[in-house]
Every structure is written in C-alpha cells, then in structure tokens.
Amino acid sequence: MGKALLGLAGAAVALSVGAGSAVAQDKLKVGFVYVGPISDHGYSYQHDQGRLAVEKELGGKVTTTYVENVPEGADAERVIDQLAASGHKLIYTTSFGFMNPTLKVAQRYPDVKFEHATGYKRSANVATYSARFYEGRTVVGLISGKMTKSNVIGYIASYPIPEVVSGINAFTLALREVNPKAEVRVVWVNSWYDPPKEAEAAKALADQGADVIVQHTDSPAPVQLAQERGLWAVGQSSDMTRFGPKAHLTAIVDDWSPYYLDRTKEVLDGTWKAKDTWGGFKDKLLYLAPYNPAIPKDVVDLAEKARTDIMAGTRHSFTGPIKDQSGKEMIAAGKTATDEQILKMDWFVEGVVGKLPK
Template sequence: MGKALLGLAGAAVALAVGAGGAVAQDKLKVGFVYVGPISDHGYSYQHDQGRLQLEKELGDKVTTTYVENVPEGADAERVIDQLAAQGHKLIFTTSFGFMNPTLKVAQRYPDVKFEHATGYKRSANLATYSARFYEGRTIVGEIVGKMTKSNVIGYVASFPIPEVVSGINAMTIALRKVNPKAEVRVVWVNSWYDPPKEAEAAKALIDQGADVIVQHTDSPAPIQAAEERGLFAVGQSSDMTRFGPKAHLTAIVDDWGGYYVDRTKKLLAGGWKSEDTWGGIKDAMLHLAPYNPAIPADVVATADKTKADIVSGARHPFAGPIKDQSGKEVIPAGKSATDEQILKMDYFVEGVVGKLPK
C-alpha cells in the first residue's frame, strides 16, 4: 500500500508541475489504476500507453495520474478512493479484481465517473469496458496449430475466470480445426504478473513436451523461457518481440488509447453515460503484432483470412458444434455462443488437457 500511495503522490506532483501550476487545476483530472507495473511490457504497460495517447491528444484539456502495482482487494479501494478525493473526475480501474472496490467507491462519489476494465458491475456513474481477446486467440490458434511439431501447446494462465477460459477455448477450437491431433496443456500461476512463476510455468510446460508457449499473463518471462529453449511463443497485450526475437511468433496487442480519448471527450462534452463496451478487432481495441518471418506465407495467408472473416462477421470464434471435455455438446451446429455464454464460460473444450479449477 505504501508503494501505491507513494506512486500516486509522485505522479500527481510530477503531472501538476509539468502542466504549469494553477493552469493544471482547470484541466479535467483523469486517474488510472494498474494492477501491475507499467514496466511489465504487457497489460499494464498497454493501458499506460493509452493514458499517454490521451495526454497527447487532449493535453490542453486534461491532466492524468496513474498508480501502478495496486493489489486487488482492500488496497485497491483505498487507492481509488484517494484519487476521487483528490479531485479526479474520471477514473479508469483496469483489472478484473478491482470490480467491487470500484463499485464501492463509485457509490461514495456520485459526481465522479468511473470506468472498470473487464468487469460486469455497473451503476449510474460506473461504466465497464473490455476487449474481445478471444478473437485474437482464434487467429493465434491457427498459427500455432501449423507451427507445432510436437502437437503440444503450453498455456501459461493467470486466473480461471471467463475472460481467460474463453481465450483458452477459442485458441483450442481454432487449433484443432487446422491440426486435430494437437492438444493444449494449461498451468495456472494465480497471478497477473509474477515473472518467476510465469517462467517456471513455461519451463514446466516445455518439459511436458510443449514446443509453443502461449500466455494470458503480463510479463515477457514465458517468451524469454521459450527463446532460451529454442522454441516458439506468443506474446500477451503488447508486442514482446524484443524479449525473444526468434521465439516470438506474434502477440495479441491491446489498444486502449482510442477508447480513453473517446470516453474523456464524452465527459468533457457532457455526453458521458454508463454503458458497457466490448470491442474487438473490428473496433481496433486489439490487433496482432507483426508476424515472425519464420511463419510460412501460407500460414500468414490463413491467419489474415481468419482475421478478415472475424471482422466481417463471416466467422464466429465459437461457432458450433462445440463439445466440452466430457464430449457433451455445449454449442450445437448452426449456432454460435452468445455474448452472455462467453462471459460466463466455465468449462474447457475438447483438446484441453487438465481440469478447470472451480
């Protein structure tokens, strides 16, 4: 908690001074709360890139503050409350575990607007937003399905919540379409950002025969582990090529800047309202990092077509028939999973090895 408060105070002072004394007080104060460090080169890093874009585009109208390394739980509530008490009128909280703390603080500050990433609880002054990460994982599934030689894909996962589970399933479904013999092995690290645990998980998966590592955690440690072993990997949230130039096939890159600019403009114009935003590739809330030159041209062509089909609506990542691990049909032929079903996904599909923690 001490570090979070020090980070908050430091950021506030630096930004106020940089903005030029009393002039800064006339600007809209926008706050950001991150679960990891902005140096994670993954999820929190990308949210901060969005904050910087907001400053660049609306710098004469806003001043921003960020707090990094905020644990999910009581600490988060105190940090969010302090931002509101310090006069921030728009606050973005960027991790699933910040959901209840954000709601509690929003109830205490009805004149402040709050935005929570990846959650589902809203109120008159609390909106939610997320990206359809599973769309990117569908494209990744086809790529890794063609690149694997061992037919074992390792998946370093954070927490068994629907956002993560749907990503594993989307990748596995696409993987098995192009390579029916392939399987996915998952190791849970129960953390969004823990480089040692992420590296250990990646190495354990490699020892189990995985020759491609995919992750839904925030550090580049799994990429580095794959690079050390001479294998392939897929990055998370940002382009992680520099951490494993030979290993890095691509990455699912989150792009929050446009959303942050749009929502701030709406508040400045008096048109902000509580709503849920769930954007995908079509909405430019995510894209894929440049492909590794090692990926054959025909595989790139397949990936590009899948991307185009997702954008046009010709392909749904969860189009039936889909069976779970037990062989039970969960999505029938001719149907696709609804948004509600994706947001509540609590099962693994065929092709995933291991049980889903409950």
C-alpha cells in the same frame, strides 16, 4: 503532465501535489489504476500507452495520474478512493479484480465518472469496457496448430475467470480445426504479473514436450524462455518480439488509446454515459503484432483470412458444434455462443488437458 503514485503510503502525499495551482484545477483530472507495473511490457504497459495518448492529444485540457502495482482487493479500494477524494473526475480502473472496489467507491462519489476494464457490473456513474481477446486467440490458435511439431501446446494462465477460460477455449478450437491431434496443457500461476512464476511455468510446459508457449499473463518471461529453448511463443497484450525475436510468432496487442481518447472527450464535452463496450478486431481495440518471418506464407494467409472473416462477421470463435471435455454438447451445430455465454464461460472444450479450478 501525468504523475506516478509510487506505493500506497505515498499515494495520498503525491495526490496533493499541485492542489494550489489554478491551472491544474481548471483541467480535468484523470486517474488510472494498474494491477501491474507499467514496465511489464504487457497489459499494464498497454493501458499506460493509452494514458500517454490522452496526455498527448488532450494535454491542454486534462492532467493524468496513474498508480501501478495495485493489488486486487482492499488496497484497490483505498487507491481508487484517494483518486476520487483528490479531485479526479474520471477514473479508469483496469483489472477484473478492481470491479467491486470501483463500485463501492463510485457510490461514495456520484459526481465522479468511473470506467472499469473487463468487468460486468455498472451503475449510473460506472461504465465497463473490454476487448474481445478471444478473437485474437482464434487466429493464434490456427498459427500454433500449423507450427507445432510435438502437437503439445503450453498455455500459461493467470486466473480461472471467464475472460481467460474463453481465450483458452477459442485457442484450442482453432488449434484443433487445423490439427486435430494437438492438445493444450494449461498451467495456472494465479497472478497477472510474476516473471519468476511465469518462467517456471514455461519451463514445466517445455519439459512436458510443448514446443509452442502461449500466455495470458503479462511479463515477457515465457517468450524469453522459449527463445532460450528454441521453441515458439505467442506474446500477450503488447508486441514482445524484442524479447525473443526467433521465438515470437506474433502477439495479441491491446490498443486502448482510441477508447481512452473518446471517453475522456465525452467527459469534457458533457456527453459521457455509463455503458458497456466490448470491441474486437473490427473496433481496433486489439490487433496482431507483426508475424514472425519464419511463418510460412500459407499459414500467414490462413491467419489473415480468419482475422478478416472475424472482422466481417462471417467467422465467430464459438460456432457449434462445440463439446466440453466430457463430450457434452455445449453449443449446437450451426449455433453461435451468445455474449452472455462467453462472459460466463466456466468449462473447457475438448483438447484441453487438465481440469478447470473451481
């Protein structure tokens, strides 16, 4: 069974539990490090669903541990080190800000396999993995462009990193494809999970006339605010319908279970190698939550065509011509952004209101 490590102070104590068990020692110990609580109903919750899938299928061969609410920075390095020092031979670190701490700990424990989510730095014992979240942003951008009446979309963003910026851009490009008059107003909360801040951001955007609230943060607070105000909302990471049944259009749902099962099995059978995995709809690393019944059939058909075209490779979120806010052409007509361009995206497309923090 998995163990939760509650708080940094208690982590070292909790990790020592079961050290004398021969059965526990025979099993592969797998650790998971989360930036938020598993009760966030968003990003960390979905990663923990993947952990639970590993326990369910491989419980006879593995034992899992998780640490939640780990700040990005020095605290992360301490937690990751504690997991490695206590015999965990496979450790998943699941937030962008865990990248450098993971690399540092990995240098000290060359016999431990590390997997870092959403990062780009690898080594002999550090692999990276992420989902092409921007593919989902394209589909919900099309839906939002059709559902808005005010032509103002509110977008609650966490941090100005390429993953978030590319999502905003993919969303805006699709939005304006079907509704050239629509604009996207972004509020940065500088947190992945902060329900009060997210709620305040949603209120501010609603007060500015937004009738659709989109988020790249992890709590259901924006969906709840949209339900209260009679607005539309798009959930993040998990199906948030229950927090606003009338408001919730759909959500971009992360599904880490297949990846966690495959990579854990590779450690067990000795075939694991450090590599980068970046998958989308086709790879089943993400999918869309059920569409709100209030969405007209022609809009659902539009969304589904985009989703299936992305899977087939006949549609890409970043096919030119694409201009930035100043009107400068960033991607030429007929060209498609490379993975490297997407992973380094630090500019906004036309239609986004406000400047990107530097």
